[in-house]
Amino acid sequence: MTHKYKAHSKKNLRRAALYATAWTGAVAALGFNAHAIKADHAEKCARCMAEDAYFEQQAPVGDRFDLSQVNLSYMTQGFGSPRTNQSVDGNPITIDQVVYSTGVGTHAVSTLMVDLNKTAQSFHAMVGLDDETKGKGKVVFQVWVDGHLRFDSGVMSYGDAAKPVDVNLAGAKSVTFLVNPGTAGIDFDHADWADAYFTLTPNHVGLPQAASVPSAPPRLVIPKPSPLPEIHGAPIVGATPHYPFLFRVPATGMAPLYFHAKGLPAGLKINSSTGIISGSLPHNGRWNVTLIVNGRRGHTTRQLVIVGGKHKLALTPPMGWNSWNVWAGAVDQQKMLASAQAMISSGLAAHGYQYVNIDDTWEGPRTKQGVITTNQKFPNMAQLGRDIHSMGLKFGIYSSPGPTTCAGFPASYRHELQDAQSYAKWGVDYLKYDWCSYQNVAVGTGTEYYALPYWVMRKSLDTVDRDILFSFCQYGMGDVWKWGARAGGNCWRTTGDINDSWGSLIGIINAQAPIGRYNGPGHWNDPDMLVVGDVGWGHPHPSRLTPNEQLTHISMWCMFSAPLLVGCDMTNLSPFTKAILTNDEVLAINQDPLGETARRVVYNPQEQVWVRPLADGSHAVALLNTGFQPMKVMATWKQLGLTGRLKARDLWLHKDVGTHAGAIGYVVPPHGVVLLKLWR
Numbered sequence: 001m002t003h004k005y006k007a008h009s010k011k012n013l014r015r016a017a018l019y020a021t022a023w024t025g026a027v028a029a030l031g032f033n034a035h036a037i038k039a040d041h042a043e044k045c046a047r048c049m050a051e052d053a054y055f056e057q058q059a060p061v062g063d064r065f066d067l068s069q070v071n072l073s074y075m076t077q078g079f080g081s082p083r084t085n086q087s088v089d090g091n092p093i094t095i096d097q098v099v100y101s102t103g104v105g106t107h108a109v110s111t112l113m114v115d116l117n118k119t120a121q122s123f124h125a126m127v128g129l130d131d132e133t134k135g136k137g138k139v140v141f142q143v144w145v146d147g148h149l150r151f152d153s154g155v156m157s158y159g160d161a162a163k164p165v166d167v168n169l170a171g172a173k174s175v176t177f178l179v180n181p182g183t184a185g186i187d188f189d190h191a192d193w194a195d196a197y198f199t200l201t202p203n204h205v206g207l208p209q210a211a212s213v214p215s216a217p218p219r220l221v222i223p224k225p226s227p228l229p230e231i232h233g234a235p236i237v238g239a240t241p242h243y244p245f246l247f248r249v250p251a252t253g254m255a256p257l258y259f260h261a262k263g264l265p266a267g268l269k270i271n272s273s274t275g276i277i278s279g280s281l282p283h284n285g286r287w288n289v290t291l292i293v294n295g296r297r298g299h300t301t302r303q304l305v306i307v308g309g310k311h312k313l314a315l316t317p318p319m320g321w322n323s324w325n326v327w328a329g330a331v332d333q334q335k336m337l338a339s340a341q342a343m344i345s346s347g348l349a350a351h352g353y354q355y356v357n358i359d360d361t362w363e364g365p366r367t368k369q370g371v372i373t374t375n376q377k378f379p380n381m382a383q384l385g386r387d388i389h390s391m392g393l394k395f396g397i398y399s400s401p402g403p404t405t406c407a408g409f410p411a412s413y414r415h416e417l418q419d420a421q422s423y424a425k426w427g428v429d430y431l432k433y434d435w436c437s438y439q440n441v442a443v444g445t446g447t448e449y450y451a452l453p454y455w456v457m458r459k460s461l462d463t464v465d466r467d468i469l470f471s472f473c474q475y476g477m478g479d480v481w482k483w484g485a486r487a488g489g490n491c492w493r494t495t496g497d498i499n500d501s502w503g504s505l506i507g508i509i510n511a512q513a514p515i516g517r518y519n520g521p522g523h524w525n526d527p528d529m530l531v532v533g534d535v536g537w538g539h540p541h542p543s544r545l546t547p548n549e550q551l552t553h554i555s556m557w558c559m560f561s562a563p564l565l566v567g568c569d570m571t572n573l574s575p576f577t578k579a580i581l582t583n584d585e586v587l588a589i590n591q592d593p594l595g596e597t598a599r600r601v602v603y604n605p606q607e608q609v610w611v612r613p614l615a616d617g618s619h620a621v622a623l624l625n626t627g628f629q630p631m632k633v634m635a636t637w638k639q640l641g642l643t644g645r646l647k648a649r650d651l652w653l654h655k656d657v658g659t660h661a662g663a664i665g666y667v668v669p670p671h672g673v674v675l676l677k678l679w680r
């Protein structure tokens with residue numbers, strides 16, 4: 001041992017600490033008894049006071065049990081999988097240039113609960129952001145013992161020295177390790193629990209064991225379907241005069257239902273048994289139409305505003321389904337048709353869902369003339385378009401401005417006009433346009449760099465005689481929300497791809513907070529497609545979100561006025577999935593014609609409160625518990641910007657919950673939500 005340093009310099013103390021932890025790790029990894037070696041070491045190194053002091057304080061008095069030895073499949077995280085003795089990207093764990101041979105690499109938002117049953121007396125680790133993030137990312141590490149916060153790292157950035165964690169676990173039943181994002185999003189939040197280990201209690205029986213965070217029962221009531229007729233969905237729709245107009249009136253109630261409409265513009269007619277309004281608008285204008293639905297148990301009416309004009313699509317956020325999250329490359333024409341049929345038979349169309357969108361992997365090679373073809377999975381795209389339209393539903397497709405799509409299929413680069421024409425021929429109503437390989441051919445600087453390809457396709461779509469809703473997919477680059485509407489977008493993805501984990505969900509929710517004000521009728525922030533139901537990108541499995549997380553997901557997408565594109569297997573909807581996708585009171589927030597977005601008024605790692613005004617003068621309020629144990633979440637009128645005595649309704653319980661003044665608060669399950677409507 002040749003290390004020598006002055007005991008009291010801060011830098012040397014840190015070096016001593018690092019050396020010692022690395023040493024303890026190496027000793028344990030080699031299977032030696034840390035105690036015996038330490039005694040030997042102390043004798044041989046009498047002058048190394050700083051190191052000895054460190055050992056007195058830090059070295060385990062019992063056996064060491066590495067965190068990486070627990071079953072890490074219980075760890076949930078935002079992206080990727082937890083890694084043993086490696087960073088989340090599979091590199092050696094490295095914090096501020098110090099390499100650790102042991103530990104766990106994870107990605108915020110990360111949660112791991114370990115049952116102790118008194119097997120451990122302490123926990124030690126060095127924590128920090130992994131150097132592989134190369135300057136990006138910010139994280140907060142926390143250790144909770146039996147529900148009490150015992151360690152909080154504060155926000156840690158790239159280049160911050162690892163922070164030592166030393167937590168007393170004597171008598172503890174369980175410990176929970178959290179990594180929260182330090183800023184809005186979770187991108188590059190690669191977090192390391194380096195050299196992380198428990199010191200076991202002498203004579204312990206058993207070992208620390210990873211466990212599932214208990215999932216509270218979902219906080220909702222699933223009501224029986226009402227036999228009374230009711231009309232749902234968008235209260236306002238728009239279309240270009242003389243272009244095909246299609247709108248299926250969403251209505252529920254005991255069948256058969258009969259549909260009528262008063263005040264329809266010339267050129268439109270309604271089918272009385274299907275409720276499908278079709279034809280074309282005669283000119284620019286605004287029509288206040290009264291929809292009437294007669295059912296076995298009475299009748300109902302509702303206003304539908306029809307707006308005629310150029311670029312009047314998506315006056316409320318689009319609702320529908322997209323193939324990617326469930327089928328990815330396994331999508332084919334048959335599955336698309338089955339999904340459209342299921343949209344009707346499951347009743348989702350009756351609650352306002354209408355788009356049926358193919359994502360990537362339909363594309364075939366171009367003809368000699370450059371016309372795009374379909375591959376063998378889609379033998380007849382025009383027929384698929386006709387089939388979908390015959391049900392009163394709308395048809396969506398996918399491409400990229402680059403030479404190839406994200407999945408490597410031919411895309412629209414230098415064929416924009418031809419592709420727009422092909423889409424029109426097939427009856428396409430919605431185009432998702434995904435940046436992907438455009439990265440390799442992009443030109444320009446600043447906003448132009450990002451906006452140009454979208455503008456080119458906008459111009460191409462404008463030459464065909466169909467309305468095609470234009471959805472940008474470029475993951476929020478160049479602050480797309482600031483220029484997306486000007487570049488002709490009806491919606492734009494704000495973040496990277498969603499997956500069915502809490503980390504992904506809460507990361508996306510957090511990323512919406514600063515950008516809500518760019519939302520509005522005709523142009524929407526798109527936090528990505530839904531991950532409730534059976535999802536799995538070609539390998540369907542029930543969503544890994546807990547039921548309460550799924551309620552949070554749907555509630556927040558409605559609070560955000562986000563496009564609601566179901567991402568699951570439509571032919572296999574569980575009663576729970578169907579219930580959370582068809583709560584009309586919740587969907588009405590999403591489709592509110594004011595098109596406002598919720599503002600976040602309370603925010604800390606454990607709770608969030610969001611509020612948005614609605615067209616009828618009421619407000620929607622979401623109380624979120626982002627912690628892992630039940631908690632009362634409160635907001636005052638001052639925080640919410642409200643005054644006076646207000647009535648409240650709990651939208652997932654379908655229940656009026658009294659009159660409130662000054663503040664409102666409810667106990668919210670972990671990762672769950674209480675969604676309220678407040679009115680005078």
Ligand code: GLA
Nearest residue numbers: 324359360406407434473497
């Ligand atoms: C990107 C998009 C996804 C999906 C795939 C298809 O990852 O963000 O939503 O469209 O491409 O390849």
